[in-house]
Amino acid sequence: MTIKEFSKLCDCNTQTLRYYDSIDLLKPARVDSFTGYRYYDEDQALDYIKIKNLQNAMFSIEEIKDLLKLSDDAIVKAFDKKIDEQKAKLETIIQIQQSYRNEYMKMKDMIEKTKSKLNECIGKYDAAKEYGISDDYYRSIVEDMNERFDNAMEEMGDAECGGKDKVEIKDGPAADPTKDPANKTVLEMHGWDFTAEVLEKLPALDGDYILYFELDDEKWTYNDFCFVVLKIVQDKNKDNAYNFNCIRNKSEDGKNHFSLLKK
Numbered sequence: 001m002t003i004k005e006f007s008k009l010c011d012c013n014t015q016t017l018r019y020y021d022s023i024d025l026l027k028p029a030r031v032d033s034f035t036g037y038r039y040y041d042e043d044q045a046l047d048y049i050k051i052k053n054l055q056n057a058m059f060s061i062e063e064i065k066d067l068l069k070l071s072d073d074a075i076v077k078a079f080d081k082k083i084d085e086q087k088a089k090l091e092t093i094i095q096i097q098q099s100y101r102n103e104y105m106k107m108k109d110m111i112e113k114t115k116s117k118l119n120e121c122i123g124k125y126d127a128a129k130e131y132g133i134s135d136d137y138y139r140s141i142v143e144d145m146n147e148r149f150d151n152a153m154e155e156m157g158d159a160e161c162g163g164k165d166k167v168e169i170k171d172g173p174a175a176d177p178t179k180d181p182a183n184k185t186v187l188e189m190h191g192w193d194f195t196a197e198v199l200e201k202l203p204a205l206d207g208d209y210i211l212y213f214e215l216d217d218e219k220w221t222y223n224d225f226c227f228v229v230l231k232i233v234q235d236k237n238k239d240n241a242y243n244f245n246c247i248r249n250k251s252e253d254g255k256n257h258f259s260l261l262k263k
Helices: 003-010 014-022 044-056 061-067 072-120 127-131 135-151 195-201 225-236
Strands: 166-171 184-190 207-215 242-250 257-262
Touching (some): 003 014, 003 044, 044 061, 072 135, 127 135, 127 195, 127 225, 135 225, 184 195
Parallel strands (some): 166 242
Antiparallel strands (some): 207 257
């Protein structure tokens, strides 16, 4: 029978049969050497049924070629094996789904708690006196901070600014970066009273820097400290390409200390 007649028998299109022929999956019984017409035997429809169902069961072309050489019992066993494989994959996916839900909810809870912690100290100190900024500017920083937490699910402790720049908050206790010989001290200040004194002394920053603070008992309670400092520094260096790390630790001597380190 012609390819058109065979396609009707199999309820498929001729393009599929031509494709099967091109990949040596289902060859016609004969091909007219003069016209190039393909002719099929009726019993080849059984092979087509095997091929179609094996493909639907996600067997590869090479697997199907091998299976077509085997008995029907062997093909049924191959289906059983495929079912077991898919069951195992499904179980794995279900486990991953549950893990995803647990991790997502845990991260969401951590972000909410961190956001609440950062907002606890807002209004408890004079931002104008502490940072040398206006109340409106401080409010805009707070709004930006909350918007970041509302709009981004990201690793705790990081504040991603995107594009050419990145700022990172590492809230103590943390390793003292001044002890790392790979970091060069650019500026250090000791015994200052207000962070505005430090911010006034900061040079323009272009590159990779660490802002390291050791804070007295009062400033240590400012949970939004690093976020506010980095936002101010970021705004002052908006035309530069930078990577800022802000690390704070609690002061051991009750005085405020600051080091600007270049990585």
